[in-house]
Amino acid sequence: MEAAPSTSPCRYSYEEYKETADWLLAHTKQRPKIAIICGSGLGGLADLLGDKAVFPYEDIPRFPTSTVPGHAGQLVFGSLQGRDCVCMQGRFHFYEGYDIHTVTYPVRVFYLLGVETVIVTNAAGGLNGSYNVGDIMILKDHINMPGFAGQNPLCGHNDIRFGERFPCMSDAYDRDLRAVARQTAEEQGCGGFLQEGVYCMLAGPSYETIAECKLLQMLGADCVGMSTVPEVVVARHCGLRVLGLSLVTNKVVTDYDSAEKANHEEVLRTTQRRTQDLERLVSQLIANI
Numbered sequence: 001m002e003a004a005p006s007t008s009p010c011r012y013s014y015e016e017y018k019e020t021a022d023w024l025l026a027h028t029k030q031r032p033k034i035a036i037i038c039g040s041g042l043g044g045l046a047d048l049l050g051d052k053a054v055f056p057y058e059d060i061p062r063f064p065t066s067t068v069p070g071h072a073g074q075l076v077f078g079s080l081q082g083r084d085c086v087c088m089q090g091r092f093h094f095y096e097g098y099d100i101h102t103v104t105y106p107v108r109v110f111y112l113l114g115v116e117t118v119i120v121t122n123a124a125g126g127l128n129g130s131y132n133v134g135d136i137m138i139l140k141d142h143i144n145m146p147g148f149a150g151q152n153p154l155c156g157h158n159d160i161r162f163g164e165r166f167p168c169m170s171d172a173y174d175r176d177l178r179a180v181a182r183q184t185a186e187e188q189g190c191g192g193f194l195q196e197g198v199y200c201m202l203a204g205p206s207y208e209t210i211a212e213c214k215l216l217q218m219l220g221a222d223c224v225g226m227s228t229v230p231e232v233v234v235a236r237h238c239g240l241r242v243l244g245l246s247l248v249t250n251k252v253v254t255d256y257d258s259a260e261k262a263n264h265e266e267v268l269r270t271t272q273r274r275t276q277d278l279e280r281l282v283s284q285l286i287a288n289i
């Protein structure tokens with residue numbers, strides 16, 4: 001196989017991801033088939049796991065560390081509904097200064113651990129006028145805005161051991177998992193605040209201007225956030241099934257006369273309000289998939 005040119009923006013070799021995965025496999029007896037990535041303020045999902053093995057990111061060879069309030073920074077292995085799971089309590093964002101390959105580093109490690117399904121969660125701003133704060137949106141699609149600007153995590157040398165050069169993204173969010181999520185949400189009493197829509201990722205960390213929100217609405221986005229999409233692209237590249245869930249933590253401002261201002265405190269407050277519903281939903285989902 002031809003080596004990546006030294007100028008390649010792809011920072012990690014197969015062997016580096018493998019080193020991390022092998023270290024984790026040597027340090028836990030769990031063999032997870034399901035990975036959960038916790039969004040801002042949603043780290044409580046990891047507390048659902050029983051028989052836990054917890055690894056702070058700084059102890060894991062080659063793992064990045066997370067710096068955002070609401071993201072604890074540890075990998076939690078454990079059992080939920082009789083299934084082995086691994087949970088990222090704290091994700092990495094492009095705006096923290098990590099390059100796009102580092103943001104997605106854990107996803108390839110999950111693949112090498114033997115994970116088959118990834119449940120990705122996030123806190124997001126509601127663009128769709130009919131959405132309310134506290135709604136849960138099942139992702140049916142995304143808009144990869146940083147990807148439009150060349151920040152796609154698959155740019156650079158393609159290692160065929162992870163996946164093909166030109167992966168399809170029209171089926172990024174698994175249809176069957178979405179159906180299970182809808183059904184489970186109904187059963188768990190979440191049907192009254194359930195949505196299904198399109199998530200748009202922007203690089204952040206500044207929240208959107210009013211004109212930007214109007215533009216995203218015109219593009220057909222229902223929610224906006226600063227994460228998730230790079231992780232999903234890398235997960236799909238290596239054939240993992242993906243379910244995405246956004247919690248609408250705030251409504252974006254689209255009115256020049258509004259006194260509302262997006263802020264991370266509101267985001268975290270809303271996650272606290274919905275944390276039990278989300279935990280119930282994810283827990284039962286895992287039993288149903």
Ligand SMILES: O=P(O)(O)O[C@H]1O[C@H](CO)[C@@H](O)[C@H]1O
Pocket residue numbers: 038039040041068091093121122123124204225226227228263264267
């Ligand atoms: O996407 P998660 O990590 O849930 O967090 C969301 O909340 C933060 C902004 O309040 C941003 O990081 C945004 O992406």
